[in-house]
Amino acid sequence: MTESTKYLLSEDRLPKAWYNLAADLPVPLPPPLNPGTLKPLVADDLAPIFPRAVIEQEMSAERWIDIPEPVREVYRLWRPSPLIRARRLERALDTPAHIYFKYEGVSPAGSHKPNTSVPQAFYNQQEGVKKLATETGAGQWGCSLAFAGSLFGLEVQVFMVKVSFNQKPYRRALMETYGATCIPSPSPLTEAGRAILARDPESNGSLGIAISEAVEVAIAHDDTKYALGSVLNHVCLHQTVIGEEALLQMEMAGDEPDVVIACTGGGSNFAGLAFPYIREKIKGRSIRIVGVEPHSCPTLTKGRYAYDFGDTAKLTPLMKMHTLGATFMPPGSHSGGLRYHGMSPMVSHVKELGLMEARSYHQTECFAAALQFARNEGIVPAPESSHAVKAAIDEALLAKAEGKARTILFNLSGHGHFDMQAYTDYLAGKLKDRVFDDSLLDEALADLPVID
Amino acid sequence: MTESTKYLLSEDRLPKAWYNLAADLPVPLPPPLNPGTLKPLVADDLAPIFPRAVIEQEMSAERWIDIPEPVREVYRLWRPSPLIRARRLERALDTPAHIYFKYEGVSPAGSHKPNTSVPQAFYNQQEGVKKLATETGAGQWGCSLAFAGSLFGLEVQVFMVKVSFNQKPYRRALMETYGATCIPSPSPLTEAGRAILARDPESNGSLGIAISEAVEVAIAHDDTKYALGSVLNHVCLHQTVIGEEALLQMEMAGDEPDVVIACTGGGSNFAGLAFPYIREKIKGRSIRIVGVEPHSCPTLTKGRYAYDFGDTAKLTPLMKMHTLGATFMPPGSHSGGLRYHGMSPMVSHVKELGLMEARSYHQTECFAAALQFARNEGIVPAPESSHAVKAAIDEALLAKAEGKARTILFNLSGHGHFDMQAYTDYLAGKLKDRVFDDSLLDEALADLPVID
Numbered sequence: 001m002t003e004s005t006k007y008l009l010s011e012d013r014l015p016k017a018w019y020n021l022a023a024d025l026p027v028p029l030p031p032p033l034n035p036g037t038l039k040p041l042v043a044d045d046l047a048p049i050f051p052r053a054v055i056e057q058e059m060s061a062e063r064w065i066d067i068p069e070p071v072r073e074v075y076r077l078w079r080p081s082p083l084i085r086a087r088r089l090e091r092a093l094d095t096p097a098h099i100y101f102k103y104e105g106v107s108p109a110g111s112h113k114p115n116t117s118v119p120q121a122f123y124n125q126q127e128g129v130k131k132l133a134t135e136t137g138a139g140q141w142g143c144s145l146a147f148a149g150s151l152f153g154l155e156v157q158v159f160m161v162k163v164s165f166n167q168k169p170y171r172r173a174l175m176e177t178y179g180a181t182c183i184p185s186p187s188p189l190t191e192a193g194r195a196i197l198a199r200d201p202e203s204n205g206s207l208g209i210a211i212s213e214a215v216e217v218a219i220a221h222d223d224t225k226y227a228l229g230s231v232l233n234h235v236c237l238h239q240t241v242i243g244e245e246a247l248l249q250m251e252m253a254g255d256e257p258d259v260v261i262a263c264t265g266g267g268s269n270f271a272g273l274a275f276p277y278i279r280e281k282i283k284g285r286s287i288r289i290v291g292v293e294p295h296s297c298p299t300l301t302k303g304r305y306a307y308d309f310g311d312t313a314k315l316t317p318l319m320k321m322h323t324l325g326a327t328f329m330p331p332g333s334h335s336g337g338l339r340y341h342g343m344s345p346m347v348s349h350v351k352e353l354g355l356m357e358a359r360s361y362h363q364t365e366c367f368a369a370a371l372q373f374a375r376n377e378g379i380v381p382a383p384e385s386s387h388a389v390k391a392a393i394d395e396a397l398l399a400k401a402e403g404k405a406r407t408i409l410f411n412l413s414g415h416g417h418f419d420m421q422a423y424t425d426y427l428a429g430k431l432k433d434r435v436f437d438d439s440l441l442d443e444a445l446a447d448l449p450v451i452d
Numbered sequence: 453m454t455e456s457t458k459y460l461l462s463e464d465r466l467p468k469a470w471y472n473l474a475a476d477l478p479v480p481l482p483p484p485l486n487p488g489t490l491k492p493l494v495a496d497d498l499a500p501i502f503p504r505a506v507i508e509q510e511m512s513a514e515r516w517i518d519i520p521e522p523v524r525e526v527y528r529l530w531r532p533s534p535l536i537r538a539r540r541l542e543r544a545l546d547t548p549a550h551i552y553f554k555y556e557g558v559s560p561a562g563s564h565k566p567n568t569s570v571p572q573a574f575y576n577q578q579e580g581v582k583k584l585a586t587e588t589g590a591g592q593w594g595c596s597l598a599f600a601g602s603l604f605g606l607e608v609q610v611f612m613v614k615v616s617f618n619q620k621p622y623r624r625a626l627m628e629t630y631g632a633t634c635i636p637s638p639s640p641l642t643e644a645g646r647a648i649l650a651r652d653p654e655s656n657g658s659l660g661i662a663i664s665e666a667v668e669v670a671i672a673h674d675d676t677k678y679a680l681g682s683v684l685n686h687v688c689l690h691q692t693v694i695g696e697e698a699l700l701q702m703e704m705a706g707d708e709p710d711v712v713i714a715c716t717g718g719g720s721n722f723a724g725l726a727f728p729y730i731r732e733k734i735k736g737r738s739i740r741i742v743g744v745e746p747h748s749c750p751t752l753t754k755g756r757y758a759y760d761f762g763d764t765a766k767l768t769p770l771m772k773m774h775t776l777g778a779t780f781m782p783p784g785s786h787s788g789g790l791r792y793h794g795m796s797p798m799v800s801h802v803k804e805l806g807l808m809e810a811r812s813y814h815q816t817e818c819f820a821a822a823l824q825f826a827r828n829e830g831i832v833p834a835p836e837s838s839h840a841v842k843a844a845i846d847e848a849l850l851a852k853a854e855g856k857a858r859t860i861l862f863n864l865s866g867h868g869h870f871d872m873q874a875y876t877d878y879l880a881g882k883l884k885d886r887v888f889d890d891s892l893l894d895e896a897l898a899d900l901p902v903i904d
């Protein structure tokens with residue numbers, strides 16, 4: 001009998017429900033606030049931009065929320081995703097640790113993002129919405145929503161941060177292949193965009209500006225809604241299909257993780273793998289949960305836990321989260337998906353409750369880990385996912401140093417096929433690491449809204 | 453019970469042997485000839501460039517050849533690959549046909565090529581070879597050999613046609629990520645390269661020149677061999693793992709293909725899916741087998757069945773095959789993997805025996821089919837594979853017009869993540885189709901070697 005490499009679930013074991021961690025939290029999540037009244041947000045506050053079903057999920061305390069059959073039908077194009085034991089990497093590291101990874105790069109857009117873009121497109125279509133507007137930075141989310149829109153007959157308009165729009169033409173090509181339109185932001189199509197362009201016609205854009213443009217389009221048109229790819233509760237909820245599958249697959253493998261690892265930007269791929277394991281931890285299972293972020297954008301490791309805006313333009317509700325300050329501008333890096341000043345409120349809350357730990361790495365050590373991974377396991381990780389790879393390798397080396405067995409499970413949230421420029425730069429020795437400048441943080445945090 | 457979308461084999465059903473069609477051919481394959489003596493090639497003729505095990509397979513008449521366990525271990529990183537029923541595409545086409553595709557894009561390099569790069573690297577390593585030299589056009593093969601080399605500790609040197617080297621920097625980045633070196637060809641590293649550069653310092657290179665450079669490197673160094681990614685018998689052999697899996701998976705689906713479709717360049721992905729089905733056809737099963745090629749390089753549909761050289765520089769043995777003439781220069785297209793003047797001798801022989809049919813398409817109609825596929829099934833096909841997609845859609849529409857059920861199986865040999873420029877050009881309306889100029893063919897064919 002040969003050793004297994006992959007643990008595949010048959011389609012009939014695809015989870016039938018998403019898991020809502022809110023139901024099991026020992027302390028309830030602090031509510032989002034209306035920035036005008038500073039009162040807890042009500043459903044009507046969100047009605048102009050999200051469909052009813054999504055707002056319900058955002059506010060739900062139900063433990064299990066059924067995955068609609070049309071969503072499961074689309075999930076089956078790539079789900080259940082494989083759980084893979086990295087046996088070659090284990091041998092290369094000469095470690096007694098077992099290393100498993102859940103591979104979300106098998107999705108059509110190459111990352112975990114379609115786990116939420118598909119249900120979001122479905123609920124919008126069910127409620128008669130004709131068009132979705134969204135923003136995208138590096139392009140992963142824009143591609144995922146473009147894919148989902150194509151399946152449910154929704155028009156999709158993506159405002160892509162102009163600097164990325166110019167740097168990553170193939171992301172735009174993928175969105176257009178799925179039938180979406182992709183517009184460099186700031187654009188002349190919105191008031192928000194025109195205002196920026198009037199001040200600075202050469203503006204490179206930012207995620208904050210792109211969000212403002214997309215939200216403006218959604219508010220201005222009755223048949224148009226907005227969609228967000230991370231941070232919010234309903235997004236974390238949809239991603240839990242990852243962890244629910246992993247629980248079944250680890251059982252197939254006859255192994256149990258001692259440590260569960262994922263990278264954190266807005267927090268959704270972390271939540272997806274980790275929340276089901278945090279449920280087990282709350283129930284009493286002994287397990288460590290680790291979030292990994294870039295040293296250049298250290299939200300969980302250096303941010304303040306406070307109410308803050310979700311966007312730079314300060315248009316969103318106030319959320320209690322780990323934040324570097326809404327005006328904080330993270331230095332450029334190749335992990336565009338991790339360059340966010342805030343953190344999912346649910347993930348932040350979990351951190352405050354001591355249910356997870358967080359650590360940060362420089363990008364070059366993550367690329368070195370990604371290369372070692374690619375040369376043993378064949379898969380080239382997305383730069384974001386390489387943070388989880390680095391942490392998994394460090395845990396495996398620690399196990400070796402301690403001479404202890406250890407079972408490690410991490411989320412390989414996406415592949416790097418659209419990020420090869422980052423690898424080119426790394427291989428050419430062009431990537432620089434910078435020590436994080438705490439004084440920048442002091443400045444941005446001084447600007448936090450004052451909430452009693 | 454919901455309808456199945458994917459048919460996954462467990463790892464223990466990964467085939468234990470490759471299938472050699474030579475054992476079942478009703479008429480033996482015409483042998484390759486030594487171009488000097490015009491006598492059938494002997495093993496020693498190939499010894500300077502291939503390891504013994506590969507030469508044996510090239511000349512074998514054994515029906516089944518065991519897949520070594522270390523190769524199966526690597527295969528398990530992505531194999532068995534999924535068989536997917538394209539239910540959403542069926543509904544979009546409103547066809548009574550069932551459409552299945554075998555998806556080879558799940559491999560680390562994104563195509564079927566690692567099915568042969570892995571055993572080739574293994575056999576070379578077993579025989580003490582330290583380095584492999586190869587050529588690559590669009591880059592699929594170079595990436596696949598780079599991946600395989602990284603796993604078996606072999607140095608890999610890839611001569612990449614200069615025009616592609618400059619156009620596709622991310623293919624080079626992928627090779628380097630796997631630890632290979634990638635050199636634009638013609639290069640100053642070889643006599644062949646220097647000769648070309650002396651005549652034309654600005655030469656864009658060609659596959660023929662790149663082959664000459666790689667072969668020269670292999671011959672010049674005792675510890676270095678050459679590796680080829682298509683055309684030859686041992687390559688077709690290694691690819692049959694695709695069709696053997698598909699036979700098991702179609703059984704799981706409770707369906708039997710009426711028609712099996714794959715695109716043809718050098719013939720290896722076609723052979724991989726089709727040869728096991730041709731065995732069944734020879735045994736009496738009623739089934740159509742269709743090879744699909746670009747109208748701009750119509751080897752099977754317009755070429756002559758004759759002895760010809762495998763490379764432009766006329767250094768290789770003579771092979772009996774469908775050929776457009778070794779000096780034929782196919783016009784540029786985005787399906788670089790299909791731009792080859794010849795065809796696998798085994799595939800050519802199968803065509804002559806009437807065991808398969810061939811058809812050709814223009815590239816724009818293939819991209820239109822690829823878009824329809826991507827918007828329904830989520831996967832963006834490689835431009836090469838889009839030829840098979842187009843043929844499958846045409847078969848499904850024919851079934852609809854005839855009001856008949858029909859089961860279609862095609863090989864989706866790779867994804868298009870590294871070919872998004874092609875999609876950009878298509879979407880911008882920049883791709884042109886040209887009617888094939890038969891007079892070019894007359895000229896190239898007049899140049900065929902004269903063999904009695």
